Amino acid sequence: MAVLTVCLKICYRHCFKDLKKLPNILLHTCCAPCTIYPLGRLRKAGWQVHGFFYNPHIQPYQEFQKRLTTLESWALKEALKIIIRADYELEDFLRQVVFREHQRCLYCYSVRLQATARLAKKSRFDAFTTTLLYSKRQNHDLVRELAQQASKEAGIPFHYEDFREGWETGQEQARSEGLYRQQYCGCIYSEQERYLTKKRRSLGQPE
Numbered sequence: 001m002a003v004l005t006v007c008l009k010i011c012y013r014h015c016f017k018d019l020k021k022l023p024n025i026l027l028h029t030c031c032a033p034c035t036i037y038p039l040g041r042l043r044k045a046g047w048q049v050h051g052f053f054y055n056p057h058i059q060p061y062q063e064f065q066k067r068l069t070t071l072e073s074w075a076l077k078e079a080l081k082i083i084i085r086a087d088y089e090l091e092d093f094l095r096q097v098v099f100r101e102h103q104r105c106l107y108c109y110s111v112r113l114q115a116t117a118r119l120a121k122k123s124r125f126d127a128f129t130t131t132l133l134y135s136k137r138q139n140h141d142l143v144r145e146l147a148q149q150a151s152k153e154a155g156i157p158f159h160y161e162d163f164r165e166g167w168e169t170g171q172e173q174a175r176s177e178g179l180y181r182q183q184y185c186g187c188i189y190s191e192q193e194r195y196l197t198k199k200r201r202s203l204g205q206p207e
């Protein structure tokens, strides 16, 4: 009996120690389909993941709502806790990017990554990362560079991973789950590029 008690104590201490050690990561998430693969990867690697939705430049507002509600219901199913910052910064965005529209992603990434790094630090996470590293359509190197910068400024580690390797897997799962999958990045400029370029191409016009 005494031996059993000692064994149980050792086992308890061992398990408790492991539980305490489970690192927490704040995952900036842009939408449900882009979160599927990174979430699976991070959980598999032993991270305890919390999502953070902050994407104030998704336009128009109906599209913003649609992406957010899709994420909320999917996250519930996946037992993923999400911190939602439902700010909608249309005016700020336009004021910041007008006359330099070709550089708009720099501003858009920075705002989101800086907010994520600050929140991760304030809420005592061990690190932060972003689903922007999953999309093949984002400027991957720029996202990584800005996240590293945000990490230094806020004093919190940035976890880098090239989630693009799971692009097909994530997309396939989103399709099979019948999730809403948006057809453009988010802002009105990306909406125009997506549809107008396609239309011009089909008409044989210059893009």
Ligand code: SF4
Pocket (backbone or CB within 6 Å): 057, 058, 104, 105, 106, 108, 109, 185, 186, 187, 188, 189, 190
């Ligand atoms: S294209 Fe996407 S990343 Fe770039 S500014 Fe628009 S919403 Fe942001």
